[in-house]
Amino acid sequence: MIRRLGETPEHGRRYTRRPGAYVLLPRGRQVLVTWYDDGQNPELQLPGGGIDPGESPITALHREVFEETGWSISGPRRLGAFRRFTYMPEYDLWAEKVCTVYCARPVQCKGPPTEEFHEAVWMDIDVVVEALGNPGDRHFAKQLARTL
Template sequence: MIRRFGAPPDPNRRYKMRPGAYAILQRGPSVLLTFQRQPEPEFQLPGGGIDPGESPIQTLHREVYEETGWHIGSPRKLGAFRRFTYMPEYDLWAEKLCHIYVARPVMRLSEPLEPDHSVVWMDPELAADAVYNDGDRVFLRRYFD
């Protein structure tokens, strides 16, 4: 069974399954987070939703590049968690199935392509406190402990 973080699902609400792939990217003593200003300001692990016909690894490469401008290498899956949330950018209640990887940031190719995203390098302990969801927090702490 995959662990759930956050609020339990509302039994009176329908949720759409939304799988995604997210990365812990360490370089030296820092970890890379994205800061997303809209729709709510928050720090996140870079990554996002898996598109139809796309593998989690393909998604990881695409989403990390779009959100950070970085090319990554050597992804390795650490685990997964679920959370039930409203996604205002899609007007969607979603059951997010979050696949968490660790990967190596290889080369910065550009600025983030996603609007309202910026790259923030942070101490891992501060990063674990800064990310907005408990699942990301648990995986960051587990990885760096």
């Protein structure tokens, strides 16, 4: 059973399961994160996102990190997973997000993010722990902070 972090699902609401891969990218005490701002729902996020049908979690992780940050990564290792129930306005969808979180090494910036509304930002891990937009991401960032 994967632990739930965040809001309790609403009774009677139908949720669509959405598996995703997300990553913590430390360099010293700095972490590469994504600032997402569509003008309505600004949020600090771990780079990552949905796993497409037929795509492996690691392939999705590399693709999503590049799209959201412009960086390539290496050596992802799984830290754990959590579930969260949320509304995804960009898809007009109530989702049960099954989030697998990794830690990897940022290798090279190959350009700006290619995904709209995303900005790659280096931040101190202690700031990231407090500022991430959901409790699952914060949980794994806190674990990482204890090791840096």
